[in-house]
Amino acid sequence: MIPLLSINQATTRPYALTDTARASSAAGVRHLGLWLEPVAELGAAETVRLLDETGIRATSMSRTGFVADKSGAALHSALDDVRRAIELSAAVGAPTLSFIAGGLAPGDRDLRAGAGRVRDALEVLAPEARAAGVRLQLEPLHPLFATSRSVVTTVRQALGIIEGLPVESVGILVDAYATFWDADLHDALLAAGERIAGYQVNDFVLPLPAEDHMLGRLLPGEGGIDLDAITASVIQAGYTDPIEVEVFHEQLWALPLETIIERTVRTFTTAVVAPITARTEVPV
Amino acid sequence: MIPLLSINQATTRPYALTDTARASSAAGVRHLGLWLEPVAELGAAETVRLLDETGIRATSMSRTGFVADKSGAALHSALDDVRRAIELSAAVGAPTLSFIAGGLAPGDRDLRAGAGRVRDALEVLAPEARAAGVRLQLEPLHPLFATSRSVVTTVRQALGIIEGLPVESVGILVDAYATFWDADLHDALLAAGERIAGYQVNDFVLPLPAEDHMLGRLLPGEGGIDLDAITASVIQAGYTDPIEVEVFHEQLWALPLETIIERTVRTFTTAVVAPITARTEVPV
Numbered sequence: 141m142i143p144l145l146s147i148n149q150a151t152t153r154p155y156a157l158t159d160t161a162r163a164s165s166a167a168g169v170r171h172l173g174l175w176l177e178p179v180a181e182l183g184a185a186e187t188v189r190l191l192d193e194t195g196i197r198a199t200s201m202s203r204t205g206f207v208a209d210k211s212g213a214a215l216h217s218a219l220d221d222v223r224r225a226i227e228l229s230a231a232v233g234a235p236t237l238s239f240i241a242g243g244l245a246p247g248d249r250d251l252r253a254g255a256g257r258v259r260d261a262l263e264v265l266a267p268e269a270r271a272a273g274v275r276l277q278l279e280p281l282h283p284l285f286a287t288s289r290s291v292v293t294t295v296r297q298a299l300g301i302i303e304g305l306p307v308e309s310v311g312i313l314v315d316a317y318a319t320f321w322d323a324d325l326h327d328a329l330l331a332a333g334e335r336i337a338g339y340q341v342n343d344f345v346l347p348l349p350a351e352d353h354m355l356g357r358l359l360p361g362e363g364g365i366d367l368d369a370i371t372a373s374v375i376q377a378g379y380t381d382p383i384e385v386e387v388f389h390e391q392l393w394a395l396p397l398e399t400i401i402e403r404t405v406r407t408f409t410t411a412v413v414a415p416i417t418a419r420t421e422v423p424v
Numbered sequence: 425m426i427p428l429l430s431i432n433q434a435t436t437r438p439y440a441l442t443d444t445a446r447a448s449s450a451a452g453v454r455h456l457g458l459w460l461e462p463v464a465e466l467g468a469a470e471t472v473r474l475l476d477e478t479g480i481r482a483t484s485m486s487r488t489g490f491v492a493d494k495s496g497a498a499l500h501s502a503l504d505d506v507r508r509a510i511e512l513s514a515a516v517g518a519p520t521l522s523f524i525a526g527g528l529a530p531g532d533r534d535l536r537a538g539a540g541r542v543r544d545a546l547e548v549l550a551p552e553a554r555a556a557g558v559r560l561q562l563e564p565l566h567p568l569f570a571t572s573r574s575v576v577t578t579v580r581q582a583l584g585i586i587e588g589l590p591v592e593s594v595g596i597l598v599d600a601y602a603t604f605w606d607a608d609l610h611d612a613l614l615a616a617g618e619r620i621a622g623y624q625v626n627d628f629v630l631p632l633p634a635e636d637h638m639l640g641r642l643l644p645g646e647g648g649i650d651l652d653a654i655t656a657s658v659i660q661a662g663y664t665d666p667i668e669v670e671v672f673h674e675q676l677w678a679l680p681l682e683t684i685i686e687r688t689v690r691t692f693t694t695a696v697v698a699p700i701t702a703r704t705e706v707p708v
Binding site: 244249250251252255282283284285286287288292293294296297300320321322323324344346347348350353364365366369 | 568569571578581604
């Protein structure tokens with residue numbers, strides 16, 4: 141199996157969706173991971189036209205959720221945001237919608253209760269996602285962000301949270317940066333199987349940027365992650381969809397759009413495609 | 425059970441061991457976690473006299489290990505360092521010696537192989553630790569440091585690595601900052617049982633210091649960790665030894681020694697002792 145590249149829009153964040161789609165298409169890229177804000181700005185109909193025109197298929201929509209710290213009116217409003225995100229995803233043909241758990245409110249230290257609120261929200265939303273033909277993908281984030289952005293920090297934990305929810309409407313998003321450190325990752329991915337709704341690659345390095353710890357991700361192969369091993373596990377688990385490169389990095393964003401795309405294609409080829417296709421065993 | 429405080433020397437790092445021991449004793453503290461370098465500087469015999477004079481018992485010695493990235497002569501030398509650390513621990517009556525796995529060499533991305541090297545080293549060292557009457561305690565560090573300082577990042581993983589080694593000579597050190605984010609922590613601690621050789625408390629906050637990400641730890645109760653829940657799990661697992669406060673923080677270190685100790689005693693009392701003793705069920 142030759143892994144297919146999808147460029148997540150975060151990787152070209154400073155550039156307009158129209159420009160990213162056209163430049164990606166010109167570089168031979170056939171898949172994009174979309175973000176809600178630029179799609180909403182361009183409009184659903186115009187986005188569909190753009191994807192048609194450029195021959196690009198959306199692989200996912202980022203991102204919604206952030207319910208772990210909410211109840212009452214705030215939760216109600218957050219769930220409505222998710223519903224609008226489901227609608228927009230469906231309107232532009234994005235098959236999956238990334239769902240971030242959210243952190244805890246100031247003074248709250250109960251991660252387990254937060255995870256319970258994530259489960260509750262997904263139970264409510266699953267039928268609505270299903271009706272819209274969109275799959276919610278719960279994304280564990282790096283443990284560094286457990287209190288601030290996502291009480292869900294491992295694939296194993298995410299699987300527990302979505303257990304019993306319909307597999308066609310709720311899966312998980314595996315992000316290499318978020319999960320690579322986990323000694324349980326390989327086993328958890330095999331246990332996940334068809335729950336793997338998406339897979340994003342990038343790379344890890346220290347130190348983190350001082351201003352925003354989220355912005356330290358490198359392109360595939362530029363850091364310390366054994367991407368080959370993780371990709372092999374994801375494929376062994378049965379995943380066959382395109383793989384997104386999702387990088388947040390100020391220095392990358394400062395480059396011209398065509399350069400970002402060229403580097404994305406190149407690093408994906410050397411750090412993801414080449415090692416996997418070089419494996420002698422045929423990945424199932 | 426009323427938890428007993430031990431002050432880890434890292435918490436008063438800028439101050440001499442002699443001063444820390446005397447000031448701790450004056451504040452009614454009866455236990456210290458020692459560090460190799462200041463003990464070596466003072467000398468074993470003088471350290472024993474100091475502990476005698478101040479009525480203080482050593483609860484642990486920090487820290488040795490860093491073998492995950494080593495082989496050949498470098499490994500040989502690292503193992504000799506551990507042996508000297510075992511000897512010094514025994515000489516001053518420190519019952520446990522903290523063992524840090526180590527990160528990976530530049531270009532190496534194989535965390536699993538690194539963990540294998542940690543296991544191999546502990547197999548060699550366990551009988552020597554036993555002969556000296558010192559217990560090695562493998563400490564999982566926060567996943568942020570998986571590549572740079574410790575390929576061992578969870579209690580569950582640490583238990584797997586030391587499985588089958590004699591429980592009296594190899595245990596684990598549970599650090600709240602390193603492990604609090606883990607949804608599996610409670611179950612892993614109960615599975616650990618008498619493998620828990622030490623327990624350190626501190627607290628978590630973002631952002632991390634830009635210069636050194638290690639130095640962001642707060643005093644107990646000052647951050648986002650549910651210390652009460654973790655302490656309860658540790659006690660439920662059977663742990664009855666003193667609990668160390670181990671904080672690395674430049675702002676804390678800038679304070680006068682007596683102030684650091686006073687704040688340590690106070691925060692330990694409010695964030696660890698009070699919630700545990702207020703629990704209605706009697707911890708086993």
